[in-house]
Amino acid sequence: METLVGLLPIILMFVIFYFLLIRPQQKKQKKVQQMQTELQKGDRIITIGGLHGTIFSLDEGTLIVTVQDGIQMKFDRSSVREKLNED
Template sequence: MTNFIATQTAGEPMGIFNMVWPFLLMFAVFYFFLIRPQQKKQKQRTSMLNQIKKGDKITTIGGLHGTVVELTDDTVVIRVNDTTKMTFERSAVNTIVSSAPTAASE
């Protein structure tokens, strides 16, 4: 019986590892299923916001549709109809519905 106790105390460092590995496994699962996809989605959104140009048809987060008339680093001015222009933060753009033709394709 004393041999069993001696081997158990000698294996204490493995006991700590056995307690920690489930937490490491949970962190890996969270990283690959939650954190990493969210970072990828954020990177795509930032890229989309940087690619907005005049003439693009966009939809805002609030559901407003319009055409980009003016751009600054932080704001977007869109034309909703022939007479109405509205200013939004660039981050309020949800999607680019259709992109304006570039000068090279004209």
């Protein structure tokens, strides 16, 4: 019984750590992955490097982004940080 009481603070710290740090990060990562799979031609995006552009074409793992003056660049889908709203 004393061993269980001695381990209780460690177990409690792990539970708190899970709910405050690990679980929110997993939810955020899942949301980003869903956004990356739902990308479509014509979507305005921002890459993790800060490049703003519009999706010209895409396939399973890559996409071609059109930036200023019609310049096209090829990126992995995982390099998209966020999709901009059409507002």
